[in-house]
Amino acid sequence: MSRSIPRPYSLLAEVTYRCPLHCPYCSNPTQFSTSGSELTSNEWKRVLEEAAELGALHVGFSGGEPLQRPDLAELVAASRAAGLYSNLITSAIGLSHTRATELKGAGLDSVQISFQSDEEPLADTIAGTRSHANKLEAARLVRDLGFPLTINVVLHRGNIGRVAQIVALAETLGAERLELANTQFYGWAFQNRAALLPTRAQMEVATEVALAAKNRLLGKMEILFVAPDYYGTRPKPCMNGWGNRHLTVNPVGDVLPCPTAGGIKSLRFENVRGKPLRWIWTESESFNRFRGTEWMPEPCHSCEFREIDFGGCRCQAALLTGDAATTDPACSLSPFREQLTEFVESIQGTTGGTFGADTSRVAYRENPV
Amino acid sequence: MSPILPGERPKLSSRARLQTDKVTGKPILLYPEGILILNPTAHAIVTHCTGDETLEEVVAKLAAQYGASPEELRPDVIVCLDRFRSLNLLEVLA
Numbered sequence: 001m002s003r004s005i006p007r008p009y010s011l012l013a014e015v016t017y018r019c020p021l022h023c024p025y026c027s028n029p030t031q032f033s034t035s036g037s038e039l040t041s042n043e044w045k046r047v048l049e050e051a052a053e054l055g056a057l058h059v060g061f062s063g064g065e066p067l068q069r070p071d072l073a074e075l076v077a078a079s080r081a082a083g084l085y086s087n088l089i090t091s092a093i094g095l096s097h098t099r100a101t102e103l104k105g106a107g108l109d110s111v112q113i114s115f116q117s118d119e120e121p122l123a124d125t126i127a128g129t130r131s132h133a134n135k136l137e138a139a140r141l142v143r144d145l146g147f148p149l150t151i152n153v154v155l156h157r158g159n160i161g162r163v164a165q166i167v168a169l170a171e172t173l174g175a176e177r178l179e180l181a182n183t184q185f186y187g188w189a190f191q192n193r194a195a196l197l198p199t200r201a202q203m204e205v206a207t208e209v210a211l212a213a214k215n216r217l218l219g220k221m222e223i224l225f226v227a228p229d230y231y232g233t234r235p236k237p238c239m240n241g242w243g244n245r246h247l248t249v250n251p252v253g254d255v256l257p258c259p260t261a262g263g264i265k266s267l268r269f270e271n272v273r274g275k276p277l278r279w280i281w282t283e284s285e286s287f288n289r290f291r292g293t294e295w296m297p298e299p300c301h302s303c304e305f306r307e308i309d310f311g312g313c314r315c316q317a318a319l320l321t322g323d324a325a326t327t328d329p330a331c332s333l334s335p336f337r338e339q340l341t342e343f344v345e346s347i348q349g350t351t352g353g354t355f356g357a358d359t360s361r362v363a364y365r366e367n368p369v
Numbered sequence: 370m371s372p373i374l375p376g377e378r379p380k381l382s383s384r385a386r387l388q389t390d391k392v393t394g395k396p397i398l399l400y401p402e403g404i405l406i407l408n409p410t411a412h413a414i415v416t417h418c419t420g421d422e423t424l425e426e427v428v429a430k431l432a433a434q435y436g437a438s439p440e441e442l443r444p445d446v447i448v449c450l451d452r453f454r455s456l457n458l459l460e461v462l463a
Binding site: 007009052053055057058083085087109110112146148150176177218219220221222224 | 370382383384386388390391392397399400401402404454455456457
């Protein structure tokens with residue numbers, strides 16, 4: 001590996017975009033064709049081995065719903081053999097006793113279950129399908145089988161008022177980690193952002209509740225709270241830098257620096273069917289385009305935070321400015337910040353209904369064709 | 370999080386996996402969403418976190434191993450164990 005190229009620490013294996021849930025906050029692409037072209041078991045096994053060879057230590061099996069792949073246990077076993085710590089990132093739909101036992105036997109290390117809320121009617125409304133009761137059952141099963149359990153709840157205007165109750169649910173279920181992550185506005189979520197972005201008042205209350213719970217549960221349950229970057233002044237250090245620590249392989253084998261990078265239309269991403277993973281990580285144009293700090297425009301290039309937040313998120317820059325090479329508008333120094341602030345101000349005072357006043361405008365996630 | 374007592378037995382959580390990093394040859398702890406690269410001392414401490422030995426026994430064994438006194442080592446061992454605990458990587462058994 002050449003001297004200036006870092007090693008990846010984690011691989012996100014998005015084994016399918018198919019999903020039984022229809023969450024409007026999903027960051028999957030809104031238009032994507034995977035028909036007949038998802039990677040095969042053997043192709044995934046090669047990807048897992050090559051990622052471990054490159055230095056990756058973690059693999060997250062995600063999607064879509066990874067349990068939609070009947071060969072998941074086979075892929076988990078291949079990860080284990082390659083020395084990867086594996087995490088199943090699931091809606092829990094399809095996580096039967098048989099399936100969970102099979103995954104345990106294959107060497108799966110941990111399970112992350114998404115919940116939409118702490119209570120059934122709201123949770124099922126958000127998911128666009130009945131699923132909450134299944135999730136509760138699956139979470140108990142996961143603990144009974146001795147897996148470490150992470151609960152992940154994507155927060156938005158419709159459920160952010162439930163943070164205290166969500167923490168209580170996670171405690172009841174014996175979760176060792178709770179992720180309270182505000183919606184990131186990509187894919188379906190970007191389409192729905194006017195209905196999803198919490199108000200400033202909601203966000204402030206939730207932040208306080210989450211922080212208090214984090215302190216109270218220190219050493220028992222790890223709590224991660226991610227505030228919406230639309231309210232920040234500094235952008236998020238997205239993926240800890242482009243092509244720096246992480247790679248994603250999507251269902252058809254495209255290799256991406258992050259799960260949503262496929263939305264950047266000015267870049268052409270390589271595919272594992274055409275090139276070895278090592279070459280893609282170290283040599284490809286797409287992985288090198290935003291590596292380091294040389295590519296940066298002002299105000300990033302001379303900014304004292306350039307090695308801290310890396311200019312923010314390239315996907316967000318592309319979505320909000322039309323150019324992936326600009327400063328992330330979540331930064332107060334971005335020339336586009338004002339437009340983002342206008343949007344943020346436009347939703348203040350919205351209340352009522354699951355997704356605020358905009359319920360009728362919510363587009364539920366659909367499956368790829 | 371109350372301080373670990375001399376008679377309590379530290380046990381590495383089942384959510385953590387200790388292994389050797391292929392790239393650097395260093396000992397590492399892997400756990401959900403995290404990686405800890407262990408220095409030799411932390412590595413030595415972790416190998417004693419089996420749930421069978423009390424804190425005092427761990428300190429005594431490490432003292433013998435490093436040719437130091439238990440009094441010298443104890444604070445460092447406790448700092449290290451507290452770090453693991455705050456990351457929810459350690460159980461403390463009575």
